[in-house]
Amino acid sequence: MTKALNDIAFSMLDLVPVREGATVADALAVSLRTARHAERLGFTRYWLAEHHNMAGIASSATAVLVGHIAGGTERIRVGSGGVMLPNHPPLTVAESFGTLAELYPGRIDLGLGRAPGTDPMTMRALRRDRVETVEDFPREVAELQHLLDEPRPGQKLIANPGAGTRVPIWLLGSSLFSAQLAAERGLPYAFASHFAPAMLMEAIEVYRRAFKPSAQCAQPYLVIGVPLVAAPTDAEATYLASSIFQRVLGILRGARGKLPPPQEHYLDHLSPQERLGIADFLACAVIGGPDKVRAGLQTLARETGCDEMMFTCDVYDPALRLRSLDIATQVRGGA
Template identity: 75%
Template structure:
């Protein structure tokens, strides 16, 4: 049985553009947050690929990975993830191969099979054909080949990329990627920060069907956790109203920039909207230090995760850093409660 001390702590950043702020502000906040996470001993800092969303500035994910890696010293930096259907595997291999040469042993390549955008933007990304069930497994295999040792006689070689062995992670919010990660012996990250419904079923499938590989001898699973910490439960709930507003916007098709917190926001909503937000954030840990410790402990007990990857959308950048402090302190607890 894992204790909190056994579980690594990492962060996923959507690089939120705040109301009243700019993209440049968002990028600067992301770098300061990554530097703070590094000082706290976080294992990795991932950036997520999304397109055509006014409130998210991480569309050029590989570029941003390089920016964050260049501004830090030790923390692993990667994609959480690159949406592989949007890209040719060779282009991804060359981009992340270049990053691996610039920042040795610090780059992760997390791969998702969703487009990360709307149908019109998909076409603008030159996705001019429908995806089949076999496309993603085939593209993952191609990336493994391109990032592995160059084979004699190979007609297409990723340069840079070949021989870098950039760690590949499979990401998912359903059972498909869990099964594929198990078959390939790859590490797996479940997107429970926004789609928690199949979390436990996916983890069970991954662990039961895992086949050891050259890169991993036993299953390794990351669980996404929406997180906001504050000195008190009341303040944490107040700060979380920014996230609640963002989630409601996603659910109603009215996406926008990250809004400032609003006192009593949830109380103003009808029960159906409250329930929808609660379902979306079913894995969330929000509260003061004691609530956070108990929440992390319960999640550890239920999931037996190897790593928590928090998503912390706090409007005030300084209070976001304080939130990370609280998360790190909670993970140092010696045992489950």
């Protein structure tokens, strides 16, 4: 399934990175500025991702941030990429996103994940005494769909706000589980290839093969996560991407921190095993000057046949982050 690059929607996934030497307030301001820039570029949606107990990520109160970004923009769709459903009762999620849908009609998305988005200690703090089983996520997705739909005669539990808003639900994942569930429910699907690309092609095949049309989706709709760092030259892009390389190596070592500034020749100082670990993590990354970015995006489009690319762009300098989005938009227009 081949698609031209200029037929693919561009969107943004923001973890609201907190930079070394900066504050959470700074990170929140950068995110709003980035969302407004993405809107000017014609991006389709801007999503925020739920994470907890991480000093370098300020997106834990995801619904609050969705409202902040939606309130600071005019047209772009805003949503969660995603809310980690095991951490929240479906009624609470329905009421929160139902409220957002009433405030910003036709602009809110609800992406759902089944991972906790945090460490075991914080997971226990969020869930208290609750123990999650494999059957819970499909049941809770169905409950959430029910709460966001029009109330049925005699229905006693009603999300207010929420009922009747039919906020579009997306399933997110990095394995085959959510791909299969999204296909069975006829839901759009976003694969987390921005950090876990290993099963991308297999998940796409499962999703498309098993897809059953629904009221929300008549046919499969696929989003892929793409780490992006674009610059006028390949050398500068690689230099800027060293902030991401440092962050990824920290994740692999179990030492998460704030987003660090770039370092010259960073990869040269690492062992072969460390470089391989970073390369595997960022297998779907597109890093380079305009020609390399165009080629990288075209390759992903050709190999996946995706409907939409959702960029993560953790460049240390906020202005150069915006420039990366400019370059990606420019090469799509010239593809």
